Each structure stands twice: as structure tokens, then as C-alpha cells.
Amino acid sequence: MMLDEIDRALLKALQLDAAQSTTRLGKKLGLSQPATWRRIKRLQEIGVIRGRQLRLDAEKLGFRVTVFLGIKLATKGRVSLEDFERAIGGIPEVQTVDHVLGLYDYRLRVVARDLADFERVLRRRIMTLPGVGDVEANVLLSEERRPGPL
Template structure:
């Protein structure tokens, strides 16, 4: 774990809110000069604290009106690597989480509508290697999206 001071934490909070901030604007926000802010960000990247930037898109605006969480239990003797490789190739599958509990994996799947989701489920997901049982939960509303740590 990297030792972070209050300025590092302020930089991370600011970048989580707006990853497009330039070093000069970031420096003004956290009370540093542009070069000092740039050096801090570079150090945080070099130490693996900052691992990338991401563009967040509005799924509904792009026509993906249905989100479904799937609990997937693999069949006995299924190969995890084989399943993971195959499931990550399905573009509608947004997240793949290997979890402990009733299911082996939790998937977040987006689709245009329920009929589109059914097509993805029948043709792509149930055909994955090692799939045993699947439980689906349709997202009704999302009150809070994953946010700053």
C-alpha cells in the first residue's frame, strides 16, 4: 500500500470527479503549482495508485435500456479460465466478478430491451463453457453509481 498524504488524497478526489483536469487546474484546486501537481500525478501513476482514466457513457442515451445482473454457478469440473476468457468476449457483458457465495460469478449485462437480453442470454451466455445455473435480476433503478473511493 502506498503512503498517501492529504494532498495526494485531494488530487485523487479531484481526478475521480473530473479525470480531464489539466495539471494547472488540478494544482489550483489542491493548492499546488502546475509542475508540483504534475509530479504528484506522475508519482501516483508510477506507484500504481492511478491505473487509468475512463469515459462514462449514458447507456440509456445509447439505446441500452435494460441492465440485468446475472448470478452464474459453474458446473462441476468447469475451468474458470475458459469461462472467463469466453465471457469477457461478449460485448453486452459489462462486468465479470468472481465472487464467493451462492454463485461463482456475477455479471452485469446491458441490452437494448428484454427481447435483446433474452437473445444474449440464450445464444451467448448459456452457451459459455462450464455454465451450470443462472439467476437473473433486472435492474429497476440505480440510486448511486460506483463513485470515488
């Protein structure tokens, strides 16, 4: 897959604001609106652009606590990774699930209204999942850097 400088500039602009119109993007890049649209469409078709997301402010929506959980499965032989991933996918407070290499098998990003709400989610929903063994929790104090453009 060959990306030229205009493709790269287009991707950078979309990462900063995916809601921009193709007309506005085209003006920034020196392209017509149809040419900009065709490039975006091509980047979607080849899988470089996988979608556009809306980012919400969790705190303003009442989720004031973010916790990163390290989860080590107790018995990998009895419970498949797919079973765990399917079960964890049903918990809306779990924002991300990363299968990782290291001390833990999974890293989760969990949001909750407060610490009592997090404890409820942890005890009643996460700890009861198949195969959950050791769990380590790290409460997010502040987030200094947001993911930027690639």
C-alpha cells in the same frame, strides 16, 4: 506507499472529474502545474492510479435494460475458471465480470437494448458458454447511487 493529504485531495478531485487539467487541479490544491503533474505521474507509477475511464450513458446509446446475472458453473472440475472468464470476455454486452464467493461463482452486469435483446444474448451467447450451470437474472429497475470517491 505513503500518501500525504495533498495526494488524497488530488485523488478525490480526479475521481470527481478525471478530465481536469493539471493547471486547474494545481490551483485547487495550491500547487504549480508541474508539481501537480509530477504527483499524478508518481501515483500512476506506484499503481494507485490505474487509468482514467470515460463513462457513457448506456440508455442514451440505446441500451435500455441492465441485468445482473448470477452464474454457477455446472462442473468446475471439467471447465476451468480461466476458460469461462476468457469466453465471457468475448461478449460485449457483458460489462463487468466478478468472481464471487457465495451461492453463485460469478456476478455479471449485462446491458441490452430491450428484454428481447437480453433474451437473445442470454440464450445464444451466455448459456452456450463452457460450464454454465444455474443462472439467476435480476433486472435493474433504477440506480439510485453511483459509485463515489474512495
